[in-house]
Amino acid sequence: MKPFAITLDVGSSLANHTGSWRTVKPVYVDRLPPCNHACPAGENIQAWLYRAEAGDYEAAWRELVKNNPMPAVMGRVCYHPCERACNRKGIDEAVGINSVERFLGDEALRRGWAFDKPATASGKKVLVVGSGPSGLSAAYHLASQGHKVTIFEAGLAAGGMMRFGIPKYRLPREVLDAEIQRILSLGIELRLNAKVTDIRETMTSGGFDAAFLAVGAHRARHAEIPAGDAAHVLDAVSVLRSMEGVEKPMLGRRVVVYGGGNTAIDVARTAKRLGASDAIIVYRRTREKMPAHDFEVEEALQEGVMIKWLSTITEADQSSITVEKMVLDDKGFPQPTGKFETIEADSLVLALGQEVDLSLLDNVPGLELENGTVRVDANMMTGYPGIFAGGDMVPSDRTVTIAVGHGKKAARNIDAWLHGVEFETKKAPLAEFERLNPWYYGDAPKTVRPMLDIIRRQSSFDEVQGGLDEGNALYEARRCLSCGNCFECDNCYGVCPDNAITKLGEGARFAIKYDYCKGCGICATECPCGAIDMVAEEI
């Protein structure tokens, strides 16, 4: 029956396509989060935090190890440039990414999660020289791609500087061993005490199709310091290496360390733990100029390590060293003052940097060297086709995480090279803080990791920094802002005055009904994470 006094049937406003009013339209975008951008290992941090914040730790760990096979090591030794880049600093404090990474790494070891075995074998053989972070990372990725990988390691055990450089109080060896073993379980052959002296010869005799070199920088750099015959002068590399042996280094009660890098700090803190009453770092510039990381300097000072700034060592004797005071000139370089001072010392440890032993490359044509390192192209390949290199032996900053990144990058390029193609990556533009709408994020200060008490820090090699438990790891993961990528908060779906957004369901995000969207832009303004752009319509 027709309603009374109505000549037209009632209709729905759905017939009225208000989308024609629009001059700009909202478009969902995915941007590169600053943490991912800053990660030297190229981890997709945001993606694994997204899994972790839902409490699905195994999925989080699997997402993480797509790019880095050693999260438990990373969660201890990485200097986390991701946290320095984190946008959350603009709200309260950076997300404790490193501590969540450690939690996931430890959880994986506790629960025995293993890597997926490669589905098919490629039939190619790849040689990896060196089993430090870079070599292990490359081996892992190459093995995952189905290649047959053999690692040649010159030393007695795998791990490189992670074992022979980083002290136990920062990286317990059972953690290192477990993560190395998990990588080797992919079917990688590890040959210990197998120093490669001629890379081309080794490749030919072994029938390798490509090689990745990551021999590290193990040779201590020396300074010309006049030293008496009885002076006890050591180098940092051998001191830290001998900590892995049965005989601990004899440093005496008063130890002077010369240098300003993280290695100098490691030696001084080690000396303290071995019972030295005085562990003094002598550095020629100021704290601001010190290459060592600030938190490590701070922890060393807490443990009683002393640091003499603006000082150079001019002479070493049996029981003392002579130090000259320096001043910084206009350009910030230290200049001698002619004022001297004597410090009592039973031993002097030089921590003046490390050099690479490149002798295995003597027989390789076409290489370019740079300050004692091997130059590689953007694909990590040296000047000799099929030989790739990474880690401390190429021009770069020297950290475990950078080395892991080199290994991954080299592996992907080796894989492409073996298949005769180019490896390509595309990076989305950065998700800047200005794109966020911080109103929607509640205040939540960073979780502080527990620290070992100071007495045990001075007397034992127990791990200094503790980990998070599940409760606070979950909390920390949930502090992630998801910069630049939709996390399905439903804001766009809610705030549209025109009901022009369809919710597609979990994991599927949203769709815009362009028939009705008037282009007001409220969705883009109110998107917490900046995942909507307003784009001009073509009219």
Add this chain to the structure above:
Amino acid sequence: MNQIKFYQKGTFTVGNRLVAEEERTTQASPARSNSLTCGHRACQGCGEALGARYAVDAAMRAADGQLIAVNATGCLEVFTTPYPETSWQIPWMHSLFGNAPAVATGVAAAMRVKGRTEVRTIAQGGDGGTTDIGFGCLSGMFERNDDVLYICYDNQAYMNTGVQRSSATPPAARTATTPPVGDKPGNVFGTGKNVPLIAMAHNIPYVATASVADLRDLEAKVTKAMAIHGARYIQIFVPCPLGWGSVAHDTVRLARLGVESGLYPLFEAENGAVTSSTKIRRRVPVEDYLLLQRRFAHLFKKGKPVDDRVARLQAMADENIRRFNLLAPEE
């Protein structure tokens, strides 16, 4: 209200994949009723269209879908129902500009007579239809304590007819009838009325103010109102890009700044007494709110106040903060 601790991303957003279904807002649900659907003819970025869907969807959920809405004349009525189209997906009726509360009283009475006690009635209108033209009917509905929830979408002027001043227009605002000319430009200080406080003076069971910038708060208030029988009044702060001279994408932002500055206090009152207020989370000076709107442009020259009127508006905000206790106690 409804703070979900621990979910940093979801405490203030519309939804959150990590919380249980029942803890999410009505608007986060794919099954929300969309009482006011697409194709309506409101301007880009209309705060009233948004506020109406928020409020009516929440009322629909509370009434289990058994809801009749009466509408006063105004933008909401005009842009949703150009004959023969309607954007309403619920039983909806319109009579005159000033009689929506009386019509709603009749609807509620009819449902009672028919024994349809499960059917609930709401009435809605803009600030002009509520605080001026329909005010007599509204007061009558209040004093009789009729079983109607009246929702006023307050955009602070008669927008539909060309932005004329209403009794809800704030001091200093430019409208078509309060132009920025003469020695007292814009709307005059010391005029207008506060209908939530007048509603409270009727001793009705529930009065609340809400804003389109705080969805959880708004939905909680509508849900609470729907659980009560008798006369109830909710006034929702809905920015109007056209009348305020603001950018369409700033609608929710302006609603937020109005609340966070203290100019628009959010509170609840039961039986004539204020029972709670929504705390300001990040307090801002009134300039942050005023500078985004051309209706207040005459207060500023090169971003600086031209006279003491900005300070007077700030004093009003400060007084609201004191009177409604809008700041959380220092921890």
